[in-house]
Amino acid sequence: MARPRIFVTRRLPAAVEAKLSERFDVTINTSDRQLGTEDLREAVRRFDGVLPTVTDRFSPETLDVGRSHARILANYGVGYSHIDIASVARHGITVTNTPDVLSECTADLAMTLMLMVARRAGEGEREIRAGAWTGWRPTHLVGTRVSGKTLGIIGFGRIGQAVAHRARLGFGMEILVYNRSPVSPGTLKTYGATQVESIDALLPLCDFVSLHCPGGAENRHLIDGRRLDLMRPEAFLINTARGEVVDEAALAQALMFETIGGAALDVFDREPRINPQLRDCDNLVMLPHLGSATREAREAMGFRALDNLTDFFAGREPRDKVA
């Protein structure tokens, strides 16, 4: 029997590409450039399955390619707000993601950002590289203590819990969580966490707020100007979730007028384009979507997508089916 034909939209770790090619008839976008709507339509039209990433937008238009089309989008990544779920359902396309294997590394990056912004690490690095450091002095780049402070976590799934673990055990932080559904008492106890009933009630209580909810239309601008105003004037916002969750124009205002202490972003609304207002904010740390960017996580994500494809084409339900 002919092996299923799979289109891979970006270069993947070498070990993953090798294994994929052993099992499937694989075509890889070896240019590794972001694909446009027409390229993606072509992939959906011509292949049995597509292995996409966060940079591939599957809009209703992209997915509407006629009768013959790919049967699975095995997404490389846990978030899938770049895929229009109503359309995949309409076309009978299965979607899988890669949870678990990136939770620890993404949580590590959230902690990196929290420490960087509170301790002004970005500003310090920029100062040294600009040749502007004039020497030690007691009042130089004084930041904010992290240990023992209150951390609010919005979205208490796997990554949110991994952040709570680090913050609680490593930094003795008090953990408050907001989650759409109730978190079990056992889980809250594991992290010494308290669930707060609304985001509006959570924000005024926190020194740090870290976002770990999904993106997509439902959570677009979940953190808007009104909610930024509910944060303490010295509090920090951390976003390793999705860019659209934060209203970037409102955030830039809050940073410029110092109505919050600072922010640290790993994700952006129109990444890789950066809202120019954000670039001017010194009290902002920005990283280029590095949440899962470790050798270990990126390989494990690839093998997880491979397992999902293998199960699907063997007629089994993939373990990470999300649609």
Ligand code: 8YV
């Ligand atoms: C991934 C991420 O690297 O998994 C996610 O949802 O945000 C990143 O860590 C990226 O999405 C790959 O598609």
